[in-house]
Amino acid sequence: MFGSTNSGANAYARVGVETGVAAASPHKLIVMLFEGAMVAISAAIQQMQAGDVQAKGKSISKAITIIDEGLRASLDKKVGGEIALNLDSLYEYMSNRLVIANLKNQPAILDEVYQLLRGLKDAWESIAPTQSTASAQPPVQPAVQSAPKASAYDTLAPMQSRLVKA
Template identity: 40%
Template structure:
């Protein structure tokens, strides 16, 4: 009937930590957080599907679709982003379509397909920050 204090405290800490991370993040970090949450949601959905927990699978896939639609896709600047922004928009739209079908058919291979598609994009986004923070070396540096 009641949640143990340690569980409530851990949940409260997790919520505060997540909110603090978002509040203190720059736009690049926010996109990183979106990618992390997207990959986590898809992994959660795949695990739930393997366990036969269809309710958790549906909630996790719904979260993944919302991150793609309301976070990553909406954040694209199609006017200034050029071809890359348009290609990312197509990747996100395709991913939404595949995750929706995965949810309807309980098909883990489609979740894996989208994960395999998104992981390199997420890693490339992380690499942008790492490259930008490296000190300049070589002639003229």
């Protein structure tokens, strides 16, 4: 009569995620992409172990989409230079490994990609702008810097934050 409890919970979760995305800084959005891919891979590992082929495929596809259309597509190779190119190659490697894991039912490969994402997420979080830095300096920097040497945040933020530009 009123719908299932599960659909209500799912709707509530979607609203929470949408609200979180709308309120998130560009830096936080990248963290959310890493987390989303990691959650999808964790689910795929469990589904692979349970023999749920259809759900495993969906979870792996979701992780690949997040990596390719979120993280990889957000790289700004003009600003990021060698770092952006290296990240692009790493994201491509991860996507390819996920395809192989899916085809060969190999949870070890899923774990490998999960660990790579966790390492990148941890590194990304370690360069989070402080409140004073965030208010004094926008996360997306122009391609030409007048400062003699850019910080790690100044180099990485424009590459990953391009996805949230208006």
